[in-house]
Amino acid sequence: MRIRTKLMLSMSVLLVFILLFLLAATHIQFYIARDYAYREDKASFEALREEFQRYYADHGRSWERAGTFEFDRARGFAEVLLYADGVPLYRQGHLRVDELRNDGYPLVIRYDGQKAGRLYVMNDEQLKTYEFKKMWYRFLPNVGRASLLFTGLAALLTIWILSWRLTRPVRRIVQGIESIQQGNESASFPIRRKDEFGEISKALRDMNESLAKAERARKQLLSDVAHELRTPLMIVQGELELAQETGDTLSPDKQSSILDEVYRLSRLVHEVLDLSKLEAGMTELRPGEENLSSLLEELADKIRFLAEDKQIRLTLDGPEEEVRVSVEKPRILQALYNLLTNAIYYTNPGGQIRVSLERAIVPDKQRPYARIRIEDSGVGIPEADLPHIFDRFYRADHARARPSGGTGLGLAIAQQNVLAHQGWIDVRSVVGKGSEFAVYLPVLPSSSQD
Known part of the structure; x- marks a missing residue:
């Protein structure tokens, strides 16, 4: 079922409930007004009841000839009906008996704790309210039909306008989704809206951009x-x-x-x-406890010949105590190897590379970390290239011939391996002075103590 149809059905049901509510409220309001009039003139009502009770007592607990008796207190009321033993015994006013019994204010007459009869009365204010009620009920069918007609037309127009406005962002969202399905990267959505449609549009736009x-x-x-x-x-x-x-x-x-x-x-x-x-995230790590100092010494021994071939001085500094981490040894060695070979490639002959290991306290982290610094005196990385050096196949040296070097994946693999171990890599570089790659890895609790 379309939204517009649902809105029309919902509005129609709402209109019926509103009319029924108005009818019930009018009916209840009459009785509220009737009872309020009694509270406003309660003394007169009670005096009338006492007069009828005295008549009943004075005539030997009988209503004989009550219909011809002149009750003084009854003159102050527009309508009075005495009803006992299933028959009307006294009548004053022009309303029918059934009307007065249904809408008159009831006063029970008792004598010695026994019910002797019932009075149904209306004063002038109550009678006016009752006449208004009768007039309202007489015109209600015509008023109801006219109200239904005009209200229905207004409701239909309102529903059409509202449904068009409400479904407009939905239609635009659907068009945007269809545009995405056709491969259009510039699909438009009603993103400036501040309602739920705006949130959906923003989410779809972000998804499309991703x-x-x-x-x-x-x-x-x-x-x-x-x-x-x-x-x-x-x-x-x-x-x-x-x-x-x-x-x-x-x-x-x-x-x-x-x-x-x-x-x-x-x-x-x-x-x-x-x-x-x-x-x-398809690579399952098999971490083991390793000493980072030993790993760096092992890596330096394997890679030192590359530095010596270019007459580059490679030094390794680290703490005397063990720095133990939980890592998969081949992957961490691969990451560090890629970073070191990259430093060697971009360092000119006669330069130097320093590898250092230390413990570091990172303010935003809850655990201690080991920091491995790889500092070179190479050509450096331009500031514009720094955000992209971990991208696949990206080379800061655009003039570097691909066949003469690596695949352009080394730094990307190094970063992913470190991230997989809940670490990260920071880079600082100055063109003409060199670069520093800092690898952070969480240390085991047992190695955090001095």
């Missing part, structure tokens, strides 16, 4: 992967086609070159898969 961003990232990833794969594939293809055309046997140098490109392809595929799993 989807658009994810789609752009997906396209960029495909483009980057294709670009990275194309160069080694072209080299391998070219060498093999040349050997096939000439019939010459591949020399050891050519075989080594082809094998290097195959290794490069294999490394790229594995890193892309590894990063995708990390970002999707």
